[in-house]
Amino acid sequence: MRMRLKLKTVFVLYFMVSLLGLIYALMQLGQRCDCRGHAMSKDQQISQLRGELQKLQEHIKTSELSKKTDVPKIYVITPTYARLVQKAELTRLSHTFLHVPQLHWIVVEDAPQPTPLVTDFLAASGLTYAHLHKLTPKDRKLQEGDPSWLKPRGAEQRNEGLRWLREMGAAAEGKEAAALEEAVVYFADDDNTYSLQLFEEIRYTYRVSVWPVGLVGGMKFERPVVEDGKVVRFHTGWHPNRPFPIDMAGFAVSLRLILTNPQARFDGDAQMGFLESSFLQHLVTMDDLEPKADLCTKVLVWHTRTEKPKMKREDTLQKQGLGSDPDVEV
Amino acid sequence: MPKRRDILAIVLIVLPWTLLITVWHQSAIAPLLAIRKGTNDGTETRHDTGPATDSKEYCSQDKDIVEVVRTEYVYTRPPPWSDVLSTIHVITPTYSRPVQKAELTRLANTFLHVPNLHWILVEDSQRRTPLVTRLLRETGLNYTHLNVETPRNYKLRGDTRDPRIPRGTMQRNLALRWLRETFNSNSSQAGIVYFADDDNTYSLELFEEMRSTRKVSVWPVAFVGGLRYESPKVNAAGKVYGWKTVFDPHRPFAIDMAGFAINLRLILFKPQAYFKLRGVKGGYQESSLLRELVTLNDLEPKAANCTKILVWHTRTEKPVLVNEGKKGFTDPNVEI
Numbered sequence: 001m002r003m004r005l006k007l008k009t010v011f012v013l014y015f016m017v018s019l020l021g022l023i024y025a026l027m028q029l030g031q032r033c034d035c036r037g038h039a040m041s042k043d044q045q046i047s048q049l050r051g052e053l054q055k056l057q058e059h060i061k062t063s064e065l066s067k068k069t070d071v072p073k074i075y076v077i078t079p080t081y082a083r084l085v086q087k088a089e090l091t092r093l094s095h096t097f098l099h100v101p102q103l104h105w106i107v108v109e110d111a112p113q114p115t116p117l118v119t120d121f122l123a124a125s126g127l128t129y130a131h132l133h134k135l136t137p138k139d140r141k142l143q144e145g146d147p148s149w150l151k152p153r154g155a156e157q158r159n160e161g162l163r164w165l166r167e168m169g170a171a172a173e174g175k176e177a178a179a180l181e182e183a184v185v186y187f188a189d190d191d192n193t194y195s196l197q198l199f200e201e202i203r204y205t206y207r208v209s210v211w212p213v214g215l216v217g218g219m220k221f222e223r224p225v226v227e228d229g230k231v232v233r234f235h236t237g238w239h240p241n242r243p244f245p246i247d248m249a250g251f252a253v254s255l256r257l258i259l260t261n262p263q264a265r266f267d268g269d270a271q272m273g274f275l276e277s278s279f280l281q282h283l284v285t286m287d288d289l290e291p292k293a294d295l296c297t298k299v300l301v302w303h304t305r306t307e308k309p310k311m312k313r314e315d316t317l318q319k320q321g322l323g324s325d326p327d328v329e330v
Numbered sequence: 331m332p333k334r335r336d337i338l339a340i341v342l343i344v345l346p347w348t349l350l351i352t353v354w355h356q357s358a359i360a361p362l363l364a365i366r367k368g369t370n371d372g373t374e375t376r377h378d379t380g381p382a383t384d385s386k387e388y389c390s391q392d393k394d395i396v397e398v399v400r401t402e403y404v405y406t407r408p409p410p411w412s413d414v415l416s417t418i419h420v421i422t423p424t425y426s427r428p429v430q431k432a433e434l435t436r437l438a439n440t441f442l443h444v445p446n447l448h449w450i451l452v453e454d455s456q457r458r459t460p461l462v463t464r465l466l467r468e469t470g471l472n473y474t475h476l477n478v479e480t481p482r483n484y485k486l487r488g489d490t491r492d493p494r495i496p497r498g499t500m501q502r503n504l505a506l507r508w509l510r511e512t513f514n515s516n517s518s519q520a521g522i523v524y525f526a527d528d529d530n531t532y533s534l535e536l537f538e539e540m541r542s543t544r545k546v547s548v549w550p551v552a553f554v555g556g557l558r559y560e561s562p563k564v565n566a567a568g569k570v571y572g573w574k575t576v577f578d579p580h581r582p583f584a585i586d587m588a589g590f591a592i593n594l595r596l597i598l599f600k601p602q603a604y605f606k607l608r609g610v611k612g613g614y615q616e617s618s619l620l621r622e623l624v625t626l627n628d629l630e631p632k633a634a635n636c637t638k639i640l641v642w643h644t645r646t647e648k649p650v651l652v653n654e655g656k657k658g659f660t661d662p663n664v665e666i
Binding site: 009011014015018019020021022025061084085087088089091092096098099132142193194195196212214215216217218219220221235238262297299302303305306308309310312314316317322324328329330 | 340342343346347349350429431432433436439440442443478532533534546550553555556557558559574576578581589618637639640642643644645646647649650651653654658660661664665666
């Protein structure tokens with residue numbers, strides 16, 4: 001009898017305690033709004049201060065950016081060709097480049113002469129640039145309907161960029177020449193995506209630096225494999241036996257190396273996928289490669305490709321002579 | 331034979347705990363506690379008052395939706411308000427796929443040039459993903475990170491045109507709702523709302539054009555409707571009187587999502603205006619919202635009376651990942 005009584009009391013007590021706990025919790029929830037009310041003004045203040053702080057930091061950054069002359073220059077060579085999405089690609093590319101200090105953009109058009117679209121665009125871009133052009137010979141050019149991998153693209157244009165750099169290098173003297181010793185050259189296609197961090201990784205390259213590239217080679221990313229701080233092989237799913245199984249966006253070369261190796265150029269007749277190797281094998285061995293992006297473990301550049309816009313209706317209209325105004329630049 | 335008393339006792343024990351746990355779970359006490367502990371990095375967590383508010387969006391239209399979508403708002407880094415420039419609230423729905431980080435990265439690189447921009451990124455996911463969370467934090471932009479998952483039976487399969495919810499609708503609606511809950515119409519803060527998809531390309535000039543929007547402003551968009559560009563038709567008086575499109579030019583608003591911007595005040599003034607979720611014909615999504623806000627006459631043409639292209643409806647190719655194979659060739663821990 002006594003045992004039972006005790007148990008009963010225990011149960012009742014337990015029930016009361018848990019009920020009180022529940023009521024307390026519910027009250028807590030009810031009060032939540034009030035708490036938030038109090039915290040909100042403080043939160044708002046802190047957020048506002050943070051926002052102002054950020055604004056000031058950005059302001060300092062931009063003024064620093066223009067004054068930063070003591071960091072090595074990055075020469076970015078971008079081959080480009082006229083097609084519908086060209087202006088869009090160049091536009092968003094320029095938005096990325098505008099954030100990078102000491103970047104010199106070398107745009108090489110696949111055209112017999114500079115086009116007004118690119119000329120006007122570069123002039124309004126706010127970037128430091130060189131506008132070149134070099135027409136791909138017909139037999140090397142991809143025809144309409146050819147798959148993109150049939151012939152290597154941009155070889156002539158990149159070589160033209162190299163030629164311009166070598167010309168500049170030969171003409172430079174004194175302080176200018178010294179600055180060129182530290183500069184870096186990067187080949188950036190106009191449809192890829194580049195993070196801002198990438199350029200800071202590239203900037204200090206002694207010979208040839210390498211890093212992973214996302215969305216290329218039929219994989220999520222390709223990368224050099226690093227052991228003990230040295231590149232030992234390449235992790236790629238496609239033709240890993242190439243001398244340098246790396247994408248154009250996955251390496252940068254010091255300008256000094258380019259100037260001291262005047263014969264190094266891209267071979268326009270190279271087999272598919274061997275374009276990069278045709279250039280790099282004259283410059284460096286795998287042993288000398290400098291791994292960047294946290295010893296090649298981070299993806300800072302993506303090999304994105306833009307779809308060709310569907311123009312069925314436009315084509316139909318044009319046949320009827322009712323096409324969109326060609327004076328409106330797209 | 332269990333005695334009635336014992337059963338009663340067991341019920342009385344279990345009941346308060348079940349009540350407590352359900353209430354606790356629903357309100358997700360954890361973030362609340364975090365706030366009270368003073369983890370005050372400007373984070374404010376708000377919660378929907380239960381499933382009722384959410385299901386209202388769909389149940390009224392049809393009854394086969396049983397799944398309750400719970401939404402969570404996280405509002406971090408509120409923009410510093412400027413007295414002079416209107417804030418541009420850019421609403422971007424996004425979803426996980428291999429090119430997501432790349433798209434958001436280059437979009438952020440563009441947005442970083444626009445003063446007084448507030449990016450409202452809405453993920454189509456059950457929870458806010460670490461990838462997007464980290465990306466937003468590192469960009470330095472003013473942002474609000476939201477998420478709402480489109481119910482699986484509503485998701486478009488690939489690119490097929492389904493009579494289901496066009497992609498991004500629920501996410502855009504959530505952002506509109508967030509704006510209405512955050513700002514009141516009496517506020518003097520001027521704002522412009524723009525719907526920017528994560529794969530389009532925007533010029534910097536576009537944002538300055540839209541800043542002066544009084545009600546709804548419009549402009550041409552490249553690469554839509556199977557044309558070089560689609561554009562509103564503007565008469566000599568500077569008024570929009572039609573649409574220069576081939577695809578159904580008789581839609582109330584034959585314009586792409588990227589081709590218009592709305593003044594925040596109008597959004598707040600008409601709190602019932604949302605994108606229609608179901609039964610929307612292809613190409614009528616934008617009309618479903620705009621017709622509740624404005625008439626053709628009220629539209630303000632920008633971009634030199636709709637003669638310049640300042641935004642391109644680019645689409646990114648789906649990357650070929652054949653070499654990953656079934657088991658995946660690359661390290662899954664590396665974020666792309």
